[in-house]
Amino acid sequence: MKVEPLRSCIACNEKKTKKELLRIVREEDGSYSLDLSGRKNGRGAYICPKLSCLEKAEKRKAFFRAFKENISEESLAKLREEIREIAE
Numbered sequence: 620m621k622v623e624p625l626r627s628c629i630a631c632n633e634k635k636t637k638k639e640l641l642r643i644v645r646e647e648d649g650s651y652s653l654d655l656s657g658r659k660n661g662r663g664a665y666i667c668p669k670l671s672c673l674e675k676a677e678k679r680k681a682f683f684r685a686f687k688e689n690i691s692e693e694s695l696a697k698l699r700e701e702i703r704e705i706a707e
């Protein structure tokens with residue numbers, strides 16, 4: 620049996636397989652989006668597919684740690700929408 624590599628959520632630090640987490644990518648133009656195909660280029664970070672972890676990530680400055688920059692309110696709102704669609 621193949622052992623799945625684990626990734627940890629940038630908000631709660633729980634270790635899970637890639638399938639159980641969402642990959643957030645910072646694209647070259649500086650925008651953030653969810654990488655649902657797993658093939659987007661850019662710096663990525665993993666997060667649980669729930670809004671509570673997104674809020675936690677924001678509060679804990681997890682985006683700054685993962686991407687070395689503060690995420691804009693606009694990008695955050697976009698991610699919130701994308702996660703909300705998946706989480707429902």
Ligand SMILES: [Zn+2]
Pocket residue numbers: 628629630631632633666667672
């Ligand atoms: Zn989490």
